[in-house]
Amino acid sequence: MLNGIVVKAYNSFYYIQTGSKIVTCKLRGRFKKERFSLTVGDEVTYTLTSQDKGVIEDILPRRSLLKRPLAANVDQVVLTFAAVNPDINPALVDRFLVVAEFSELEIVLCINKIDLADTGVIAKLTERYERIGYKVLTVAAKFGLGIEELRTLLHDKITVFAGPSGAGKSTLLNALQPGLELITGEVSQKIGRGKHTTRFAELLPMAGGGFVVDTPGFSFTDFTDLAESHLMDYFPEISHIAAKCKFSTCLHFKEPQCAVKQAVADNLIHPERYESYLEILAEIKDSKKGY
Ligand SMILES: Nc1nc2c(ncn2[C@@H]2O[C@H](COP(=O)(O)OP(=O)(O)O)[C@@H](O)[C@H]2O)c(=O)[nH]1
Ligand SMILES: [Mg+2]
Ligand SMILES: [Zn+2]
Missing domain, CATH: 1.10.40.50 (Probable gtpase engc; domain 3)
Structure with a gap:
């Protein structure tokens, strides 16, 4: 029996990663009867039926389940905002923070595009959130500035990147993990809208261990679950x-x-x-x- 993590779900096929190897698996019939919905981030045991195909035998208990994006065992969220272009909106930051707190995620606030911003403004923003106890990183993804500290925080964790469109999430991930080649800028926003319809996020492996999820789908407008x-x-x-x-x-x-x-x-x-x-x-x- 092998151990792995679901990195992608598609048409009742599950892509399971073990080490650097990906195996395409189906679920054992009994899970279908139980109507159990397996999702990215789930840890499973499986048996191989060929070199790169297998059957999922068991699902390990979940540590957590995030609804939007749908993903299991997410440890933390990196809330990414551009300091300028689009200008950071503290009220929107607060909304994201509430959703992240409600989801019981560890939180990193990442302020990007500091190359375009006034240092005084950045310092004030940083102070506002550090004073509350939040971890704040200031970066310029496009120039690889401040990336190393963020990279160490991702180690061996499942991290969701969330934040407004244009904040630089995809640029940041490309800088963190060369080879991901996520589409950035105008084009990605168009494709991104189409992609919202997919129900499942995808886990992207980091070379140093751990996974990231690049998604604009982290919902921050809906507080109806809250009392x-x-x-x-x-x-x-x-x-x-x-x-x-x-x-x-x-x-x-x-x-x-x-x-x-x-x-x-x-x-x-x-x-x-x-x-x-x-x-x-x-x-x-x-x-x-x-x-
Ligand atoms: N000046 C500057 N531009 C950046 C930086 N990071 C990203 N951008 C630009 O901001 C735009 C949006 O970036 P993208 O990664 O697609 O944002 P996403 O929608 O959050 O994934 C792109 O044109 C990037 O080149 C940065 O650190 N400085
Ligand atoms: Mg993007
Ligand atoms: Zn009171």
Whole structure:
């Protein structure tokens, strides 16, 4: 029996990677009866039926399951934003952060295209997120700047790259792993749109061990899975202080003697982070109105 990881799923064929070798496998019949849906990132055991074909015998327990993109055992997400062109939008960063926190992923915030940006602006942005406890990397993917530190963070992990179109995700991955030859720029955006229809992401192997997923499909607009009272859990600096509010049910909105609002006034919480919180809170409220 051999061990491997599903790197691609296509038409009920599964591409299993063991070391540097890829074997095309089908599922044992009993899994079909159980309606078990195997996905990229799943670890399996299999037997060979020929040199590069086999049958999946067993599926190892999952450590995690990400819904969008659909992938198992994802360890972390690299949220990639361009500092400029397209200009970074902190409210959008916050939305991605909430989804990543909700998905219980380790988070790396990667600010790209620093060659085009003002150093003062970059320093301020970095400070804003480092202060909360996030790991922030500043890079220029196109020039291979800052790539090494990111490469070490990917080692032996399954990492999803997410962020707006044009941020430089594909350029970054090409710099990290020469040979991937992912299409970048205008063309990739057109193809990318078509590709959204594929249900499964693909794991791309890194030479140093580990896999990456290049996807724009990491959804950041849909907060309907979230309860109002839990939103604060995904803003570390808010949940950190929430216990000091007068009311244990405080949503840090209009309640009196709210420690969070006080912290915003005292500049301990960034006012735009608090605005992001209120905005998403309102969206969650709205989405639950019809029930
Ligand atoms: N100036 C500059 N341009 C970059 C950098 N990284 C990527 N780009 C450009 O930004 C555009 C979008 O990059 P791409 O990797 O396709 O973005 P994606 O949509 O996130 O995959 C391309 O024209 C890249 O050449 C960078 O570090 N500096
Ligand atoms: Mg791309
Ligand atoms: Zn409060």
